[in-house]
Amino acid sequence: MKKVLLAVLVITLMASCDVYYVEPRYDHRDQITGYYDVEDYSRTYDEFHYYGVTITKVGSYGSSEIMLRDLYADGIEVYAYYNGNSIDIPFQIVDGYEIEGSGSLSHGVLDLHYRAKDRHIGVNDFCELFSE
Numbered sequence: 001m002k003k004v005l006l007a008v009l010v011i012t013l014m015a016s017c018d019v020y021y022v023e024p025r026y027d028h029r030d031q032i033t034g035y036y037d038v039e040d041y042s043r044t045y046d047e048f049h050y051y052g053v054t055i056t057k058v059g060s061y062g063s064s065e066i067m068l069r070d071l072y073a074d075g076i077e078v079y080a081y082y083n084g085n086s087i088d089i090p091f092q093i094v095d096g097y098e099i100e101g102s103g104s105l106s107h108g109v110l111d112l113h114y115r116a117k118d119r120h121i122g123v124n125d126f127c128e129l130f131s132e
Contacts, residue, residue: 029057029066032082036110036131040073043126049073053110053129072097072116072127089114096120103129 033055040049051073058065058079068078068089078099080089089112091100101114110131117124 025061027057027061028084029064029082032066032087032105032110033057038110038129038131040127040129043128044124053131055110071099071114071129072125087112093119101127 036053036055038051038053040051041047042049051070053071054069056067056069057063058067064081064083066080066082066087068080070076071078074095074097076094076097076099078089078094079092080087082105085104085106087103087105089099089101089103091098093099096119098117098119099114101112103110103112103114105111108131110129112129113127114129115124115126
């Protein structure tokens with residue numbers, strides 16, 4: 001009798017359980033976030049600079065906004081948009097610089113082409129940045 005009662009109790013408990021499957025949320029910006037050692041070539045000055053850029057997500061899940069920290073080796077924080085593998089840096093003024101450009105991420109290699117204008121001296125610097 002105890003075995004029958006235990007079996008009925010187990011079946012009743014199992015039948016009353018709700019099972020929820022929670023599908024993990026994937027943020028496409030996860031593939032670009034992180035630290036990059038970069039080589040930045042200035043076409044204006046014909047010089048190479050080596051430094052690090054950190055890319056972080058901005059906004060909530062579903063957003064395409066990212067932040068590039070230390071772009072132009074001057075501690076500048078620049079907002080950009082990441083869609084698919086393309087990066088768009090809209091025109092913005094940050095810490096006395098006008099910044100705009102575009103780029104991509106392909107096989108883990110960051111490739112940016114951007115313009116940085118120092119508003120104090122009025123010089124446009126056209127740069128090509130590649131991660132190593």
